[in-house]
Amino acid sequence: MNTRSSRSMVTFTHSFSLPGYSDDFPAGEYEVIVEEEALHGLSFEAYRRTATYLIVQGKGDRAGHTEMRPTTEKDLDATLGRDRAFANDANASEAALSPLEDLK
Template sequence: MRSTRTAATFSKPFTLSGYPGELPAGDYEILVEEERLQGLTFETYRRTATYLKVHGNGANAGRTELRLTTESDLKKALGRDQAANETNSHTDAALSPQEDRS
């Protein structure tokens, strides 16, 4: 077995498939567990679990939860977050007003 840790940043609150409610925007740690496949002539690993590390807030402050998820669900959540940012950056409110020369 081996574990790798990566990070993901969500700029907006987001949802994760299989869990109720929204998670707040912020930085999250992703833990991936893999097992080595035996009997091959080269070293390779198979993903066995993907977790999102969620820090509690409010009444749950100080608690940390590892939420089992999938690589696909994380990619979808990050994709929705990125799409929301791109949409917001192209609205009229986000653009500088043009000078009136009349």
């Protein structure tokens, strides 16, 4: 079985939670590792995702520890979508609260 891994970075602008975990994660940049396996018997090269991990750096008494938190692509995408929506709502609220210019 041929496997491959890829790494990417995601940024959360607000604290967030992931399904399956009781703790909240602080806003910031996180590394994501995706593992895939080759699909054989096709006339072209194709891979199937087998695992998605969010890399979490320990804080406080866990400082110096790094954890690979298993998640799903669906849960990670949904969490990023909520973060973007929250940021867009916050920006719209701030714009709505800005003072109006005097029109002359």
